[in-house]
Amino acid sequence: MTTPLRIAVLGASGYTGADLVRLALTHPGIEIAALGANSKAGQTMAAIWPHFTPYKLPTLTTAEAIDYAAIDVVFGCLPHAASATLLATIPDTTIIDLSADFRLKSADSYAEWYNTPHPAPHLLETAVYGLSEFAADTLPGAHLIACPGCYPTAVLLALTPLLDAGEIAPERITVNALSGVSGAGRSLKEANLFPEVAEAVHPYGLGHHRHMPEIEQQLALAAGEPVTISFTPHLVPMNRGELVTCIVELAPGRSLASARAALADRYADTPFVHLLPDGLAPATRMVRGSNHCVVNIFADRIPGRVIVVAAIDNLVKGSSGQAIQNMNLALGLPETIGLEAAPLFP
Known part of the structure; x- marks a missing residue:
């Protein structure tokens, strides 16, 4: 160059x-x-x-x-x-x-x-x-x-291929999200002081987090219809890293195997998003400091539901x-x- x-x-x-x-x-x-x-x-x-x-x-x-x-x-x-x-x-x-x-x-x-x-x-x-x-x-x-945003990135990478392929229902999507403290920025805030966050995890933005409309906007484009999600972020005592756990319902006639195949097909040739081997749970330590995202999908104990997990570094x-x-x-x-x-x- x-x-x-x-x-x-x-x-x-x-x-x-x-x-x-x-x-x-x-x-x-x-x-x-x-x-x-x-x-x-x-x-x-x-x-x-x-x-x-x-x-x-x-x-x-x-x-x-x-x-x-x-x-x-x-x-x-x-x-x-x-x-x-x-x-x-x-x-x-x-x-x-x-x-x-x-x-x-x-x-x-x-x-x-x-x-x-x-x-x-x-x-x-x-x-x-x-x-x-x-x-x-x-x-x-x-x-x-x-x-x-960082939360939308993780959620959308986890769910967009499944909605695109018609593998999951666009209704009743529940997302529990965890983020390191750097996601709150560098400005001085009492809630982000070390004694406040160390050895503790707490939810915030309950029922009204600013990333919700962004996630719903993009998921709706994939689904071809409006999408409303339940989204709860949590602050965890680490500097960087983010993990989202998405609980979704399979569309009629779809299965864990077909949903996994949709993820595998979509990310087969992408350099930064990786479907993990069957049964291996994503963790923030797998991506820390990198531009990679790891994703996997699991059966829920409730028939017809699956759990999709994704991890990224929130700053990268x-x-x-x-x-x-x-x-x-x-x-x-x-x-x-x-x-x-x-x-x-x-």
Whole structure:
């Protein structure tokens, strides 16, 4: 690759921004040209992220000070609303947004779930939803790519092939989800202090989590009809990792074997999503630090039901890794480039 892509990472002082920089450092087709972090402007990355001490990186600056005319790809790792407000002003650049701002197609739904009017509703229809394994046809040439949330990524990878193939019923889908504390961001929050989360697990967002409409929107596209799910996330005392357990009902005439075959067929040639051997349960340790997802399906003790389990790293496949995967697909690069690292274990 003779001319590397010049990228800007906005929100480089947060977990997703830092992980995106980590992955970009190993991507041979990328030059990290600008790093935005308004509250840390003027500081070096090493000052706030000591693990970047060996690397020469741009000094952090305000997002407004970046010359976007010299940037090929902008990664937005900003909070919702702030992301759309800024990104809507950047023309003629590939934009990959890791916030929630362009995931929902309905501005009304966004306002309902995020408690604020959408800052750029005119862009919602043109934004490509970047669940990489299901967006290969829509990503090439896209100007604005909305990266899925971490929970939606895991749930959709587990269930979309089954709904596409008519293997499961779209009603009565129950999802129990577990996430590491990094999913809550780096800002100081009492509930995320070590004494609050260590040696404990607790549910949150009971009955009303912001990822629910995103999951339902995408599952409905696969099912060809509206889908309503029961979704309960839990915070677990680990830094990174995510696991979802989905309890679903088989469609009439379908079986565990046919559902497993549908998953096997769909992911047979994908580099990052893997159906595990029969009987082996996915675990976050299988994917930690990597862009991989592991999935498996099991019989429930209740006839006609199956349990689908998926595990990802919430900061990589659930965020920054998928963002780079989307960039690769959008710009005609090999899908796996920059993402080849094996999971960390132990």
